[in-house]
Amino acid sequence: MNPATATFFVLYGLIAIAYVVISIVFFYHIGRYSYLGDASKRIFLLYTMFGVSIITVTFIFMILNHIVS
Amino acid sequence: MPPVRFQNIPQAVFPNQRNDEKIFVFSRRHLVDYFFYIVLLSVLGLLPLVALPFIITGAIGIAFFDPVYERDFFALIIGSYYLLLAVVFLASWINYYYNAIIVTDERVVDIYQAGLFNREVNELVYEQIEDVSFKIKGFLNTMFHAGDVEIQTAGSERKFVIKRVSHPDVTVEIILELAAQAKRGVNMAERVPDLATIGVINGQLVGRGWKGPPVMNLEKNLRSTTRRFAQVASEPTTLRERMDCWWRNHCYSMRATFGEQDETIMQSSKLKELPTETSEDEKTDDKMVDL
Numbered sequence: 001m002n003p004a005t006a007t008f009f010v011l012y013g014l015i016a017i018a019y020v021v022i023s024i025v026f027f028y029h030i031g032r033y034s035y036l037g038d039a040s041k042r043i044f045l046l047y048t049m050f051g052v053s054i055i056t057v058t059f060i061f062m063i064l065n066h067i068v069s
Numbered sequence: 070m071p072p073v074r075f076q077n078i079p080q081a082v083f084p085n086q087r088n089d090e091k092i093f094v095f096s097r098r099h100l101v102d103y104f105f106y107i108v109l110l111s112v113l114g115l116l117p118l119v120a121l122p123f124i125i126t127g128a129i130g131i132a133f134f135d136p137v138y139e140r141d142f143f144a145l146i147i148g149s150y151y152l153l154l155a156v157v158f159l160a161s162w163i164n165y166y167y168n169a170i171i172v173t174d175e176r177v178v179d180i181y182q183a184g185l186f187n188r189e190v191n192e193l194v195y196e197q198i199e200d201v202s203f204k205i206k207g208f209l210n211t212m213f214h215a216g217d218v219e220i221q222t223a224g225s226e227r228k229f230v231i232k233r234v235s236h237p238d239v240t241v242e243i244i245l246e247l248a249a250q251a252k253r254g255v256n257m258a259e260r261v262p263d264l265a266t267i268g269v270i271n272g273q274l275v276g277r278g279w280k281g282p283p284v285m286n287l288e289k290n291l292r293s294t295t296r297r298f299a300q301v302a303s304e305p306t307t308l309r310e311r312m313d314c315w316w317r318n319h320c321y322s323m324r325a326t327f328g329e330q331d332e333t334i335m336q337s338s339k340l341k342e343l344p345t346e347t348s349e350d351e352k353t354d355d356k357m358v359d360l
Contacts, residue, residue: 008141012148019152026159029185033167035083040166047159051152058148062141069137 005066012062016055023048083171083178089258093247093268093275094172094240099215102233103165110158117147160185170218170231172244174260177220179231191229195251197222201244203237220244235272243268 026044034040086092123129124143131139167182177198181189198220205216216237220229234240246262261267268275 004135004138005141008138008145012145015145015149015152019156022156025185026163029163033182033188035169038166043159043162043166047155051155054148054151054155058144061144065137065140065144 008062009059012058019051019055023051083169083180086173087175091174091261092171092270093174093243093262094170095270096170096234096236096240096272098165098168098233099210099213099235099272101209101213101215102168103162104209106158106161106165110154110161113154114151117150168232170234170240172240172247174247174257177229177244179220179229193220193222193229195244195248197224198244198248199223201241201248203234203241205237218244236269236274239266239269239274242266 026047030040030044120129131142164182164184167180167188169178169180171178171180175194177193177195179191179193181191183189200221202219202221203216204219205211205214210216210233214237215233215235218231218234218237218240220231222229242264243262243266246264247260250260250263265277266274267277
């Protein structure tokens with residue numbers, strides 16, 4: 001793998017890991033302070049799905065970009 | 070096989086709620102309070118989409134990059150940008166959503182959340198309350214009927230201000246009525262606002278004689294949840310089962326804060342004895358699950 005390509009992938013991997021770490025903090029917070037029946041779980045699910053979609057789409061785009069080029 | 074019982078599934082809405090404590094007002098901050106963030110996040114979310122055609126056509130570019138790496142670079146930047154937006158959204162949402170005022174037959178609980186790591190919970194018993202007032206300021210607050218409720222306590226110069234509450238006028242009336250009853254020596258169990266509107270639950274007015282407001286029907290949500298608990302295996306495998314288990318543990322952790330730990334532990338040990346497969350008799354007889 002080209003060093004420049006590897007740098008981009010590693011960089012984005014680190015950003016994704018940071019996102020996961022922040023999400024764990026949110027998860028703890030919601031688990032600790034949410035009330036029964038409130039919308040916290042649904043919002044957190046939405047947040048997680050959005051984040052995972054963005055990470056996946058970006059990685060797929062970067063891989064396709066290299067394959068096509 | 071004895072019927073599975075879930076009598077100890079907590080029905081408390083907030084920590085330290087008495088088992089028989091009636092909730093008359095449960096109001097989070099009005100959505101008006103989050104309006105600024107909705108607009109800001111929407112605009113920020115659309116920005117990359119506006120810039121995308123310029124990036125694709127090459128109008129925006131970085132000259133010293135190879136086109137392949139340039140696309141990588143932009144993907145990285147846009148991806149990170151949206152992740153950052155998601156984090157800002159959830160942080161701001163928690164900051165908005167976890168503020169609440171709870172008025173029960175015993176006390177007023179004000180929960181103030183400022184950021185992720187700054188939380189303040191104030192409880193006022195009615196005997197302490199001297200004066201209650203509300204304030205509606207600004208165009209949006211007037212349009213959506215949101216305002217601040219201010220509570221002045223006896224023997225304290227501090228004023229409790231609960232911001233952006235739905236129907237602040239009704240909330241104030243209910244608090245004043247309950248405080249008056251408390252000062253007359255009415256028992257907690259018998260305290261009910263002597264008003265046409267006896268509650269504000271999640272922004273909805275609750276009239277006298279109406280069916281239970283949503284927040285008081287949490288048992289119903291729990292019933293459907295606990296029914297699933299009774300049917301799933303003790304070891305969660307699917308994501309849904311894991312989420313359910315997380316929810317159940319969350320319920321128990323809340324229950325533990327109510328001071329009935331022994332009962333909780335006893336119930337937890339009962340749950341561990343759950344069969345992994347439900348017998349035919351139990352499948353056919355739903356009533357066996359005593360909720």
